[in-house]
Amino acid sequence: MANQVVVVQQPVANSGNPLMVTGIDGHRHWSTGLFDCFSDITSCLMGYFCLPCTICSVASRTGECCCMPYCVPGGTILMRNRIRTIGGIQGSACNDCMVMSCCGVCAVCQMQRELDNMGLP
Numbered sequence: 319m320a321n322q323v324v325v326v327q328q329p330v331a332n333s334g335n336p337l338m339v340t341g342i343d344g345h346r347h348w349s350t351g352l353f354d355c356f357s358d359i360t361s362c363l364m365g366y367f368c369l370p371c372t373i374c375s376v377a378s379r380t381g382e383c384c385c386m387p388y389c390v391p392g393g394t395i396l397m398r399n400r401i402r403t404i405g406g407i408q409g410s411a412c413n414d415c416m417v418m419s420c421c422g423v424c425a426v427c428q429m430q431r432e433l434d435n436m437g438l439p
Contacts, residue, residue: 344407
């Protein structure tokens with residue numbers, strides 16, 4: 319009979335601290351680029367023609383109220399940060415702010431694609 323190994327302690331993600339799920343810098347990049355809008359034509363068209371609906375959809379999929387982006391100052395920046403946290407994606411609040419300010423429609427489409435790729439309904 320082969321030797322059996324019994325695991326008595328589950329491995330933790332961040333060097334022994336069970337309160338941290340991932341490192342401070344995240345462990346991966348976005349699964350699609352900011353300007354990969356045409357890789358998913360549905361999210362591209364929804365983002366371009368009905369951006370408020372797309373933003374509400376992203377908010378709902380991240381567990382927030384669909385009105386949050388419109389009632390909370392900087393709500394879309396917070397949603398981007400939440401998606402990065404959930405997915406362990408590298409980045410910073412400053413970068414999130416700049417991306418949402420300069421390329422908002424593309425960023426919302428990227429967030430929609432990321433949620434699709436992460437399998438969040």
